[in-house]
Amino acid sequence: MGGLLSYLAGEGRSNEHAEPHLVNGDSATFTLFGDSELAPSTALAVAKHLDEPRTAFGVEVNGGHVWHASLSLRAEEGQLTDEHWATIAEQFVDRMGFTEASGKAGCRWVAVRHGLSKAGNDHIHIAVNLVREDGTKASIHHDYSRAQSIARELEQEHGLQLLESRGSDMAMRGERPGEREIANRHGDDTLASVRLERSERAAAAASLDEGEFVRRLHQAGVLVRSRFAAD
Template sequence: MAWHDDDEVGRDSALAIARHLDRPRTAYDVEVKGGHVWHCSLSLRADEGALTDEQWGAIARDFITAMEFDDNEGTKAPCRWVAVRHGVSTNGNDHIHIAVNLVREDGTKASTHHDFRRAQTAARALEAKYGLEELESVRAERSTRGYNPAEREAQARARARAKHERSRSKLGADAPTWEALAGDDRQALIASELRTDQPRYLLALKVRAASTASDSEAEFVRRMRRSGLLVRPRYADGRTDVITGYSVAERPQAGERPIWYGGGHLGRDLTLPRLRDGWPDTVTGASEAADEWNAAKRGRRVVAPGREASEPDPELWDKRNAELSQLV
């Protein structure tokens, strides 16, 4: 805005901007594992219309501050960054692209730790500040702890794009790039990846429900088995009484083999050490849990049924369901 105002940015001007953005990295000769450019896009729904350049500029600056790529109130050297606006997308979404040089102006590196979560938090704050439409899944409060619809779609989009670029490299230069694909074609590829991810997502819901309802690790194992899951523990070397992790799978259909997922692959909050933080740590509890894990491993009956065996009264269940519906 300051350098070019409304002028068209030609190739020479664009290269001059790029050299300016990249100067801290080249001056200090700093290498960043995975690449020194951090990129994301901020997009509106098509029916929200378009913002002015000034509005997008203010949003971009607030976003950079929220992501801590700025000077952090004078405590760090800032990163050099650029926001690019080149019209609406194929689907009619007004948007900008943000590119950040992760090498700060003093040669130190900016952190991208938990950048997806931080970006989502920043986006929610910007929606509220600038009166923009909230993400639909947030407005409906459909997200679940550790795994939400927006994250699933973002991951599916990344996988779809990577697969398309790999197939394009085999087909040759005539194959369209990801950006050149029609919006409907891109959405079809993303939807395909979402369907592929569905078993893991549903497993995570069941395991998370079992962990939330359980008062102990032994009850957690029993609840997973009660929901129809196959469960197997991971033991410490040479031990059968010390469990360090677990895997789960849906019961396979006839002729199929079970597909196992470790707790950490279902969600960061579903690793066994994280789950144990919410249960009492006693010698008796550890022994009871080991018995249930071993029974699950061998496909035997549960050792000591507990709270999970009590089914809610049907009338009480209907009453609570009606009350919840009214609350929602």
């Protein structure tokens, strides 16, 4: 969580991050940090606060306890207000089952906004601690397809442009029966390939260079072998 929040509060790979700040989060986190610009020291304090349920209960999550997603507009759509993004973020995490709206203890989460992407897209990042306030783990079974479906709903409800690939299900991935059988035998809700992809994305988001990317993958338990082109 510290690596992810530090990246979101940093300058970005192309110095594109500007005025990073929270637009929403669980009530306790947003009350504590919602009025602060997300300076590096503040980002680490936010990360520590988000991690408290995991550290307090000593819970380990197979594949990592940090869940990260970004919600983005097309560049030609312009920008939304912080208040509008706050509404979208809360609806997104509610429908993903990360909050008390699920009927379970809530997860700690934040939505971070730090200006336009390098391509000019207005967007936010959502970071969730998958260990709930009571020490239980949030389910991320089929989280990729569920997130795509919820994003499509939000695009329609808020009058935003529909992503063509999402509307045609081009972005949806299927499960291989063999992968599901292996996961079931090990009692895992999440496929190994999905856990690997999540670890890669988290490492990429938090790393500033290739060496750090590889180190973070090793820390996540991923075996990495570098391959080099002939030149």
